[in-house]
Amino acid sequence: MAVSVELLAVSGVDELCRRLADVGFAVSEAEAQLAGVVPRLVVISNLPSAEAAWLVGTLTGLGGIALEQTQISAAKRRLALVASSSMLQALARFETLDPHLAAELIRQLDSGPPMPVQLAGSRCILSLDRPRIMGVLNVTPDSFYEGSRQVALDDALRQGVRLAAEGADLIDVGGESTRPGAAAVDLAAELERVVPVIERLSREVDCPLSVDTNKSQVAAAAVAAGADFVNDISGLQFDPGMAAAVAQSGAGLFLMHTRGRPRSMQQDTGYNDLLGEIIAYLKAAVTQAVTAGISEQRLAIDPGIGFGKSAEGNLEILQRLKELHCLGRPLLLGPSRKSFIGRALGLEDPADRLSGTLASVSLGVAAGAQIFRVHDVKPAREAALMAWAICHQQMP
Numbered sequence: 001m002a003v004s005v006e007l008l009a010v011s012g013v014d015e016l017c018r019r020l021a022d023v024g025f026a027v028s029e030a031e032a033q034l035a036g037v038v039p040r041l042v043v044i045s046n047l048p049s050a051e052a053a054w055l056v057g058t059l060t061g062l063g064g065i066a067l068e069q070t071q072i073s074a075a076k077r078r079l080a081l082v083a084s085s086s087m088l089q090a091l092a093r094f095e096t097l098d099p100h101l102a103a104e105l106i107r108q109l110d111s112g113p114p115m116p117v118q119l120a121g122s123r124c125i126l127s128l129d130r131p132r133i134m135g136v137l138n139v140t141p142d143s144f145y146e147g148s149r150q151v152a153l154d155d156a157l158r159q160g161v162r163l164a165a166e167g168a169d170l171i172d173v174g175g176e177s178t179r180p181g182a183a184a185v186d187l188a189a190e191l192e193r194v195v196p197v198i199e200r201l202s203r204e205v206d207c208p209l210s211v212d213t214n215k216s217q218v219a220a221a222a223v224a225a226g227a228d229f230v231n232d233i234s235g236l237q238f239d240p241g242m243a244a245a246v247a248q249s250g251a252g253l254f255l256m257h258t259r260g261r262p263r264s265m266q267q268d269t270g271y272n273d274l275l276g277e278i279i280a281y282l283k284a285a286v287t288q289a290v291t292a293g294i295s296e297q298r299l300a301i302d303p304g305i306g307f308g309k310s311a312e313g314n315l316e317i318l319q320r321l322k323e324l325h326c327l328g329r330p331l332l333l334g335p336s337r338k339s340f341i342g343r344a345l346g347l348e349d350p351a352d353r354l355s356g357t358l359a360s361v362s363l364g365v366a367a368g369a370q371i372f373r374v375h376d377v378k379p380a381r382e383a384a385l386m387a388w389a390i391c392h393q394q395m396p
Contacts, residue, residue, distance in 0.1 A: 003101055006043045007108035016041055016082065025067045025080045040088055040323075042081040042105065051098065052077035058094060062087045084273070085109060085323055110322065115368055116330050120298045121228030121252040124208045126170065128330055130396050131365050131384035134170040134210065134373040135163035136336065137201075139193040140177045140185075156197045157204065164205035166377040170229070171205065173198055173222070174212030178233050180306070180339075182262040190218050195225050202226025210254070214238040216245035223249040231373075233258055233307065235285035243292035252298040254332050255285040259308030269310040275320050278303050282327055300330040300371065306338040314340035318360060321367035334373035335360035336380070354379065362387040 020026075023043055047055070056066040056079065064083025081088065091097065092105045119126045126132060139156050156173075163171050175193030176185040185193075190213065198209055202225065210229035211222035216239045219230045229252040236243050236255065246253050257278045259268060271277050282301045289299055303317050303324060314335075324331055335341070341356030342348055354376055361372050361380050365387035374380040385396040 003047055003098075004045045005101065005104045005108055006045075007040065020067070020080055020082075023080065024069065040081075040083060040085055040109070042083075042088060042108065044079045044081065044101070047077045047079060049075055049077055051101075052079055054096065055079060055081070055091070059083055059087065059091055062090055064088075064091075084276070085320065115325065115370065116297075116328070118297070119252055119300055119330050119371075120295070121208050122223055122250040124228050126208060126252075128370045131369075131381075131388050132169040132371045133167060133377055133381045133384065134172050134332070134371055135160075135166070135168035135377045136373060136375045137163060137171050137173045137197070138177070139173060139175045139197055153196055153200070157200055160197070160201045161204055163377050164207050167381045168207055168377045170208050170210055170371070171201070172210040172212050172231055172373060173201070173227070174231075175218070176213065178212075178262045178307075180262060180266045184261070184263070187215060187217060190215060191221055194218065195221050198222050198227050199225040210252075214242065216241035219251070220245045220249055223251045228252060229254060232256065233304070234261075235281060236288050237285075243289055243294065246289070247293035250298075252300070253289060253294055254300050254302055255282060255289065256302035256307065256332075257281045257304040262307075266308065269308060269313060271313065274309075274313055274316055275323050278317070279324065279326065282324070286327060286329065296329065300332050301327055302332040302334060302373075305333065305335050306340065309340075311340040311343040314338070315344070318363060318367075321364060321369060325368055330371060331369045332371040332373060333361070333364045333369040335364070336372075336374040336376070358383040366391050 019041055052068060056068060059066045059081055062083065064081060064087045067080040069078040088105065088109055092102045117128055119128060137156060137160050160171055173194050175190040194211055198211060202209055208228040209226060210231045211219060211227045212231040213219055213222065214232050214234045219242060223230065230246050231254040232242055233256045235257055238261070286299055290296060301324065305314050305317060309317065336357050337350040337353040341353040341360070345356050347353050357374065357376065358379055361374065362383050364372060365384050372380055372384055389396055
């Protein structure tokens with residue numbers, strides 16, 4: 001029998017241990033080494049003993065775990081490789097590894113579960129057959145990018161209509177700045193900012209609307225006024241009533257990862273396992289939402305570019321974006337004009353960061369992100385569709 005490679009999706013240590021047990025490996029010897037790690041699990045069957053021994057020693061040297069079974073005969077082995085994606089990629093690059101096994105390992109690491117083809121909102125179904133653009137409409141005086149600030153109702157409506165005319169598939173209306181260091185806005189002020197805009201805008205544009213809030217009362221009022229989605233930067237962590245409010249409203253829900261509230265989130269940007277911690281956080285948020293009665297078909301995830309991450313951490317998220325597909329939900333990406341672009345390109349003013357934004361969007365398309373939250377709808381839409389056409393070798 002030929003050597004076979006199987007990548008099993010896991011999003012936490014508990015699930016990893018269950019999957020190991022399901023495929024016949026002893027879990028106890030690995031559990032002590034797995035605390036705080038969200039690794040990948042690869043099962044390789046029908047390995048010659050010598051190659052199995054090499055893989056065990058090499059992966060252990062890289063910091064991973066290799067569990068071994070005898071299969072068929074003493075000459076054939078079965079391995080469970082437990083390691084981060086970067087460790088497995090490094091393993092596949094060793095020249096001493098059989099080239100067919102290396103190629104299959106890389107192929108499996110680069111692939112993931114089939115991506116969802118649609119996302120349900122309260123009154124709509126958002127098709128994900130191509131990249132979708134979420135236009136930012138900030139009804140705030142203090143958003144980090146001056147070009148997105150709209151305070152007066154008429155100005156906000158004009159901006160929303162313009163975003164729709166430029167090709168926005170979704171418009172995200174927010175009444176509280178979530179830039180690093182921003183102070184919280186009280187409930188009454190946020191309601192006063194967003195509800196009239198959503199109510200009027202829902203009658204003037206054809207695309208769905210989203211409300212960017214972490215307050216359950218704002219979410220409920222916004223959906224009643226015409227919003228189809230709720231975009232919660234806290235992933236249900238700031239308001240214990242949010243999950244129930246969204247479930248009752250029937251809205252779709254974007255769950256984002258953050259570490260702390262905007263005022264303090266950039267004070268601690270160090271992680272032992274950045275992607276692992278993001279995946280574990282978002283998996284818990286998805287579970288919390290489903291438990292509250294929100295169907296998975298209404299859920300999308302967002303790794304939270306710029307929220308409790310260093311500039312280097314944001315680059316790592318973008319480079320490893322495919323790993324988030326293990327959660328099986330549509331992926332929203334929000335890199336627009338953020339400070340990591342400024343750090344990379346030496347651009348202090350957010351107004352100068354459009355090119356960096358478009359590069360991030362294009363690479364996000366290549367990595368399988370499906371929705372992009374941006375300030376500049378027309379150029380981002382064109383960049384995303386061009387990247388999609390190249391990746392899929394077909395016209396959008």
